[in-house]
Amino acid sequence: MLRELDFPATDAGLRAELEAQAEALGPEALWRRLAEEDPVAAGRIHSANLRKVVRALEVVTLTGRPFAASLPEAAPLWRPAARFTVSMPNEPLAARLAERARRMWHEQGLLDEVRGLLPEGLADGPTASRAIGYAQGIAVLRGAMTPEDGLEETVRLTWRMVRRQRAWFGRDDEAVVLESGAAGNAEQVRDAALLG
Missing domain, CATH: 1.10.287.890 (Crystal structure of tRNA isopentenylpyrophosphate transferase (bh2366) domain)
Structure with a gap:
């Protein structure tokens, strides 16, 4: 594990209750509730994405805290860690x-x-x-x-x-980007691993 990720527990009963509310009142009503309880999450989640709206409300209800919908900004848990991504033209x-x-x-x-x-x-x-x-x-x-x-x-x-x-x-600003098929990728991997 490279970063601390906190995934709140789930509650099948609460989720079923929220899904029933969405079916009875419509997904937009559930999204409006999310907008009241966690405006930041509502700004990141489209009102038509019922699955994410339900999950966000589930987390808010269970934890009493806002729904964290993005990768945490915390530093990696350990170093050295050489990470790589591979890029290819469209x-x-x-x-x-x-x-x-x-x-x-x-x-x-x-x-x-x-x-x-x-x-x-x-x-x-x-x-x-x-x-x-x-x-x-x-x-x-x-x-x-x-x-x-x-x-x-x-x-x-x-x-x-x-x-x-x-x-x-x-x-991930620290990841080394390798161009697919490019000469020198092996050297980049070696150098990153040695410097890490």
Whole structure:
């Protein structure tokens, strides 16, 4: 572990109660409650993202403290710690992501996997049913979108996840950025490890 992260406990009963309130009053009402109790969290969480709104209210209710929605500013727990991120230009990365999604859909049997998991409750789970690829597979099998549209949406959402990951890891000012395929990466790793 490189940084101290404090994840407050969960309470299934409280979460169910908050979800029931959202269903009865609408998600916007729950978000307004969050805005009153923790305006900073409400400013970071879109009102349509019910899952995050519920979690934020759950944390506020359980702890009595604001919901911490970002990486803490605290220093790493120990040194030396050489950390690395790999960077790749958008165009080749986008092409690799699209090819990976195409293989998942056409050669690796994503739709067959989803079809097999539906009787096991895949569509009822709050997390797996929303996972990139699975959500689109469910929609295709239910006739809500074509396989081509499912693949296209999988690619689009995967790219959005890449942007989020880049933003997350980009906050680490101490990480050494390695350019994918660049000469000299091994030397950079060596130097960072020795200096750490």
